[in-house]
Amino acid sequence: MRVITQHRLGGPEVLTIEDSPEPRVLPTEVLVRVKAIGLNPLEARLRAGEFPLLGRPPFVLGWDVSGVVEQATGSWRLRPGDEVFGMPLFPRAARAYAEAVAAPALHLARKPASLSHVEAAALPVVGLTAWQGLVDLGGVGEGDRVLVHGGGGGVGHVAIQIAKALGAHVIATASGSKRTFVEGFGADEVVDYTAVDFTAAVRDIDVVLDTIGGDTVERSLDVLRPGGHLVTAVAEEDAGLIARYEAAGRRFSGIAVDPDPVALRGLVALVEQGGLRVHVQETFPFERVADAHRLLDRGHLRGKVVLTL
Known part of the structure; x- marks a missing residue:
């Protein structure tokens, strides 16, 4: 699979696409085939070295994901084919800038039918x-x-x-x-x-x-x-x-946000009641991640920026 990684700290140009083995799925986890990735200002700071949450490069950024469950070995919460979204593992690396993500099933929720994958990926963080x-x-x-x-x-x-x-x-x-x-x-x-x-x-x-x-x-x-x-x-x-x-x-x-499944279900309920929507200012294809980060660096966004696959 492809991942977006970086081998040094710096501007958006340090983000590169490389091939990587698919993550191994442990019991209670699922493998998600990613459809969209939400970007957050924190990730621009991590890329630039302003905040040492992930240590030194190389590392793969990202937490906000929406996609389709492909493997669910050992998990009773989700099944292959389920459309899901969430913010797995934060603040540990979830490696969400990738075509596939392994995540605890408890950190994901079924995507509301009223949300596209782009909208769902913009919501969790x-x-x-x-x-x-x-x-x-x-x-x-x-x-x-x-x-x-x-x-x-x-x-x-x-x-x-x-x-x-x-x-x-x-x-x-x-x-x-x-x-x-x-x-x-x-x-x-x-x-x-x-x-x-x-x-x-x-x-x-x-x-x-x-x-x-x-x-x-x-x-x-x-x-x-x-x-x-x-x-x-x-x-x-x-x-x-x-x-x-x-x-x-x-x-x-x-507040330090965490992937609380109760709160995630609360967001789902509010979306399904028509009381919550998320605004996406702009989407970029996976290959244009550097352009997406340039937009993050400019600041003053309206809502979110999302990568699509």
Whole structure:
């Protein structure tokens, strides 16, 4: 089979396609013939050496996959022919930039019929991050006021929909050029961060979901109500920040997404109820992975970028 690998750190040009043996399937695992691969900003950082999660090259990037089960020896959860999607093994290497992936069956779910493989491949990382941040950590419920930083991005546009499904009033920060896009996913209010300081425009927030990091995390303390909770998907838990939030009577949590099968089933149910869709900004064929990574490097995406096979 073909895989996309790299033998050195650097720009998109370091990504190369090579032949590799198909992965061996262990009991409780399945072999998935990949139809589409979702790309994430983290992978561009790993490729460039900004974040040493996978160690030194060579390595194969990728976690978001959608495809068809080809082998299911020793697994009762899935059968050959099942269309599945998921984010297997994260943060360990899943080697998803490949024509076939071996994955624990528990880390996959049957693909909703309403989603194409491209859409399904775009959902797991951003969907699980948003779900775990809002449902599991944030405990968002009916009538809560939720602020989503980066509402036009991959996690952000999914988080808006999940928060709305939970009954929240959702405010999103986004550039003015993304206002219509963000409103289309259900945001009740949009704050153009290029023109307005969100701390002057927003008050009494129950849960902040941060996808930006930097000083946005520190400044979000000012918009939370007493007892409010900031959950960040990009900033590490900092003892000083935690102490500041606690001293002010607020909570601070950093989230590291994991391939939780309960949350994955929650996303499937929301899709099947018509309450969740994922936006794919652009697709690229497998062979044009370097072009796809150049788009990742430019940032300011609307939704996700996906490779197709």
